Amino acid sequence: MQTDLDPRNLIGRKAFDRNGAKIGTIDEIYLDDATGVPEWAAIRTGLFSRDAFVPLEPSELVEGTLRIPFERALIKDAPDFGVGRHLSPEQEIQLYHHYGLDIASPAPPPDRDFGRLAGTDEA
Secondary structure (H helix, E strand, O other), rough: OOOOOOOOOOOOOOEOOOOEEEEEEEEEEOOOOOOEEEEEEEOOOOOHHHHHHHOOOOOOOOOOOOOOOOHHHHHOOOOOOOOOOOOOHHHHHHHHHHHOOOOOOOOOOOOOOOOOOOOOOOO
């Protein structure tokens, strides 16, 4: 998905599954904590139903609608974390697993010399 897209422009757009079936309307967009890039969309799946979280990558914005490359049933069965709150890393992992997406492991911290070792005379 375009990462330079303003997330505010996604709210209110219609969302469709891989077969063109309407899922609902984008209710909220969730940004990655580290990068600020839009990562998840909460889709209102009906008048009296809940929001379903969908990944924005590998979804596409096509002719003003969000095309999600998953079946409607899988989307509607996504874990329900409620909207309006921050997604924890554990909740994101659950969503990645639900959609069968690979999770990029965070890079290991750099190996640095933070000072001299105790018991050595080197300055």
